[in-house]
Amino acid sequence: MGEVLERPAATGTVLPILDIQHVDKRFAFGAETITALSDATLRIGKGEFICLIGPSGCGKSTLLRMIAGFETVSSGALLMWGKPVSGPGPDRGMVFQDYGLFPWLTVSQNIAFGPVARGRPKAEAAAIARRFVEMVGLTRFAEAYPHQLSGGMKQRVAIARVLANDAEVVLMDEPFGALDAMTRERLQEDLLEIWARAKLSIIFVTHAIEEAIILADRVVVMSPGPGRIIADERIALPRPRDPTGVEFNALRRHLSGLLGSHH
């Protein structure tokens, strides 16, 4: 769309890719109003890897869905490259926990779905699909249908699908929650590699503190009733990170303290 080129260079400071300013989200629940998110403020730079952690019901999914454009903000501003987000779009790709793959399309057709939908020529879309099928290591399964894949493979397809569509921001809502520990570790490594290579900005929701520390540049901690952001911790450890290391464990203790004190 050429948006990256016309990105305005703000005076002196770098424009954040996502700028979330005092955002509230209220849901009507029968006669009541539920405040799912209160006064959320967060700036995310291009290429940053953010992990969102917090107890159930603190508004993590709600925040992610507002960034994706599936929900509107009740008050405050949600800007991407300085422009208000007004609906879903290919610049922000969502990876759902339940995958959300199209069951009638093969792996490569699922991955080509975005480019085809946006009117790319057939041959070009096919070439894009081939590239990303290979990137996520599913070449042998390119012609398989989703019901023939394991959970980890489906999640790879879901990731490839948003990458193939030139997403700059990838939103992931507990994407590895349903996977076994080994598959999860493999996908974490692969995700970090893809993130670094494609210069993505990632917002990754997880319940697991360890996962957050392994992945993130910054861990954003939220607390419920109403959902708020209570901490924003920078993880300065070099990658790959060793979960048995001293600093890693100090961070783990620190973050679980933050989570525990706000229950």
Add this chain to the structure above:
Amino acid sequence: MTALAVRATASRQALLAVAAPVLGLLAWHVATSGPGYHLIPPPADVAVQWWDLAFGGVWDDLYSATLWTHAMASLGRVYGGFALAALVALPMGMLIGRIAVVRDLLDPSLQILRPIPVTAWLPLAMIVFGIGPRSAFFLVFLGAFYPFLLNTVFGVRSVEGRLFEAAAMLGVGRQAVFWKVVLPASLPSIFTGLRLGLGFAWVVIVVGEMTGVQTGLGAIIMEARQLSRTEIVISGMVTIGVLGFLSDRAVQLLGRRLLRWSPQHG
């Protein structure tokens, strides 16, 4: 499983599948071939009659070698009525499923009309369309219409919300979402409707052809009954059974090709 075991299972299945009809035929033969029973002819007589009906050369009467004419007439009505039902029910079901105004407008009326059995439409059809093939055609249309419509509506309405989100986030616009998501996602249900509708079309055809049409399998069955040609009655029934079975098989094969992606169909 080894190839040998697979083949053994398959042949066992085939054996069991023919076992029941063979036993049935045997029982039929034993019960009817003795002296003193005349209501139902034994299977051998029916087989001879069927042969004459299909190819002639046995009795050489009014019915000899007419089976194809009657079968083609019935087939034409079944598929014609069915195609017309599909043509109306498919777009209507899509609209009812997708657009609230259309649903509120049509759904109550359709729900009230639905419980009326197709056979109850017969007299009205004869009044409107007269005694003849058009009434039969109309009944087949009606019989195929509801299963097709209801399954289409169901399919369209039960598309997972997540898929709409996925499509929107990948850049599919409001118009394209119908072709890109709604139609393929509801294909399995539409297909179920198609199969049920075709089945109903075969059920209704005999009733429809009792409205005084000259040709058709239903017509000869009724006519033969009046002439006490019970062999012809049964030959007609068998033919309807076989044709219905074959057309269901064809639809199933088509479904397997089209719905390879669906764990329930593939």
